[in-house]
Amino acid sequence: MPTNAVIETILSRSAAKYYDPTATLSDDQIRDLVRIGTSAPTSFHLQNWRFIAVRTPEAKARLRPIAWNQPAITDAAVTFIIIGQLADASTVPERLAAVVEAGIMPAHLVPEWEIPARGLYDGQPQRQRDEAVRSATFGTAAIIYAARSLGLGSTPMIGFDAEAVHR
Numbered sequence: 493m494p495t496n497a498v499i500e501t502i503l504s505r506s507a508a509k510y511y512d513p514t515a516t517l518s519d520d521q522i523r524d525l526v527r528i529g530t531s532a533p534t535s536f537h538l539q540n541w542r543f544i545a546v547r548t549p550e551a552k553a554r555l556r557p558i559a560w561n562q563p564a565i566t567d568a569a570v571t572f573i574i575i576g577q578l579a580d581a582s583t584v585p586e587r588l589a590a591v592v593e594a595g596i597m598p599a600h601l602v603p604e605w606e607i608p609a610r611g612l613y614d615g616q617p618q619r620q621r622d623e624a625v626r627s628a629t630f631g632t633a634a635i636i637y638a639a640r641s642l643g644l645g646s647t648p649m650i651g652f653d654a655e656a657v658h659r
């Protein structure tokens with residue numbers, strides 16, 4: 493099997509079970525992780541994700557009881573709430589604006605992306621939701637592996653009350 497730093501990072505990751513509750517991450521470190529996460533691909537560049545960094549003891553204490561009381565929620569330096577947004581093709585022009593402005597994409601291509609995106613997602617709630625989960629997962633995976641490469645542990649979690657976290 494070939495190996496290099498990226499492969500080594502991928503292969504050496506595991507889900508952390510215990511966290512040092514005294515460890516912290518700075519705002520810049522958290523911002524860097526999210527910036528890396530949002531370099532992941534999304535369908536039509538929809539960027540249909542949001543990352544909420546829960547980091548104060550008070551906020552984590554609110555989250556823990558609605559996340560199966562898992563100690564990692566409060567022990568980890570930061571607990572991200574990962575949000576996938578329903579794929580919405582009407583956001584394509586807004587999402588591509590910066591790419592057009594930077595001269596990377598010619599403006600005439602914008603409708604050429606929006607039209608097929610509408611064909612794919614408009615009136616298709618199941619597909620919109622699938623895309624939300626897919627996008628959030630790609631972004632999260634990038635954060636998990638970037639964290640690993642920086643020597644930081646992580647644990648993906650489904651053990652929470654989605655309704656309560658949503659509220």
Ligand SMILES: Cc1cc2nc3c(=O)[nH]c(=O)nc-3n(C[C@H](O)[C@H](O)[C@H](O)COP(=O)(O)O)c2cc1C
Nearest residue numbers: 505506507508509560562564647648649650651652
């Ligand atoms: C979608 C998903 C949800 C998970 N939820 C939890 C969780 O709520 N609590 C937890 O301790 N581990 C959770 N895990 C971690 C898995 O138990 C762990 O990834 C799996 O046992 C494989 O071990 P590894 O990640 O060390 O290779 C979750 C993993 C995934 C991918």
